[in-house]
Amino acid sequence: MSTRPIGYYVHHHGAGHLNRARIIRDAMSLPVTLLGTGIESEGIALADDRLGASFDGQDQTANRPKTLHYAPLDHEGIRNRVARITQWIADARPSLMIVDVSVEVAMLARLTSVPVLYVRLNGQRSDPAHLEAFRGAQALIAPFAQAMENPATPDWVRAKTYYAPGLSSDGPVLGAQNDTVLVIIGKGGTSLMAEAIADAARSCPDRTWRVVGNLSTPSERPRNLVFAGWTDNMAEEVAKASVVVGAAGDGVVSLVMAADRPFVCIPEQRPFGEQHATASGLQRMGAATVCPAWPDAQEWPATLSAALALDPKGRRALNDPQAAKRLALWIEAQAASGVAQELAA
Incomplete structure (x- = not known):
């Protein structure tokens, strides 16, 4: 099995993305490097790319390509984070990049010749940017049960998805219930x-x-x-x-x-x-x-x-206590598959 690291990009809106990344990282036997804003103590720190206090991962740039969600112009933070990510990829040569979540980072990793596992959240994500990120990924990870799937999700997206309910959980904790x-x-x-x-x-x-x-x-x-x-x-x-x-x-x-x-x-x-x-x-x-x-x-x-x-x-029915362990094994198999394809080429 390859010992090359796995990169894990962590979106910085809310606490769920980082919590999920920690759970997956801790379940893995391969080395995992976190990359994101505000994670100086436990990974590769990236410059802030936000335009202001309110941030939802989209911008209103007039000529923004339809295959991107967030590409404001002349933003020093974005230039710095793109350079930092690509430099780490060039130095570390990761076997995979897990992206949770960013269409732009998924495309960037793909352009740098790294297989991508894209964390796909629930909702109506049939826009061109999401669909192309899904198409370019080696596989998709859904942090929810298959029964929770949006009925409008295309069949090819479902077929490419590994469903992992319970990933954001710290696991059940026994406690004395009260009122x-x-x-x-x-x-x-x-x-x-x-x-x-x-x-x-x-x-x-x-x-x-x-x-x-x-x-x-x-x-x-x-x-x-x-x-x-x-x-x-x-x-x-x-x-x-x-x-x-x-x-x-x-x-x-x-x-x-x-x-x-x-x-x-x-x-x-x-x-x-x-x-x-x-x-x-x-x-x-x-x-x-x-x-x-x-x-x-x-x-x-x-x-x-x-x-x-x-x-x-x-x-x-919506919880799998072994979700993190099962997902870790699946990710490691995806990493081995990517390395095998590279060696065969």
């Missing part, structure tokens, strides 16, 4: 206001409401509401809760499914309808109570009851 409603606020941004959570807590005085994530405390907070801030022990928080309330990002969904907890899913607006596609899949599988928006205060008792009444078979 806590855990509200998770991810790092990818939220439309939720603290006052709305306070109103929900007031409507359910028999339960403790605990909020983890970066959200300001409201001016008036009921006694059964706790704002705990961000935590790196999210799996432990989920394991102790009786019900979890959160968005439909892969990280949150995987944590909740792994912990086998009732889930109230409220999808956020994301590019390509990613979270709404995931929420639809959860609803089809009976794995969560899905709400299109934050319920009114008086609706929360019934909403929690509906989540608690769900048959756990739905959520259990």
Whole structure:
């Protein structure tokens, strides 16, 4: 088996991409080098390519090619990161590049003669840029169950995809359940206001409401509401809760499914309808109570009851405790295949 390293590009919006990269890296027997913005302590640090505080991986450049999502002109950060990535590839000669996620980096790696494994998120990704990135990749990785697939996904994309549900999970953690409603606020941004959570807590005085994530405390907070801030022990928080309330990002969904907890899913607006596609899949599988928006205060008792009444078979079908180990073996086989093809040539 080749001992050449595997490169892993990490997108820098939200916490899920880096968490997933760490889980995959730690399951691998081959060396893995992370490349991304803000990872100075554990990989190759890349210059920031963002135009401003708000960043969704797309730009409005008038003459941007349809096969790219993000290509603003005269951006020093982009020039520096492209140079850093290509220099690392030239020096390290990786057997593979895993790209999570960026059409531009996938194309860049392909142009530098490196096989690409592209992490394909859920949603409506039939635009030219996504389809060409999928076409140019050796294979695709979906960090969700096949049952959660968007019905509009082309058959050839499905056939090229390795489905790996549970990758963003730290694994199940045993915890003593209590009557806590855990509200998770991810790092990818939220439309939720603290006052709305306070109103929900007031409507359910028999339960403790605990909020983890970066959200300001409201001016008036009921006694059964706790704002705990961000935590790196999210799996432990989920394991102790009786019900979890959160968005439909892969990280949150995987944590909740792994912990086998009732889930109230409220999808956020994301590019390509990613979270709404995931929420639809959860609803089809009976794995969560899905709400299109934050319920009114008086609706929360019934909403929690509906989540608690769900048959756990739905959520259990969407988790694979061995997902990281299985994926690592598959990636190593992909790396060996690429090296064998190179030697044969």
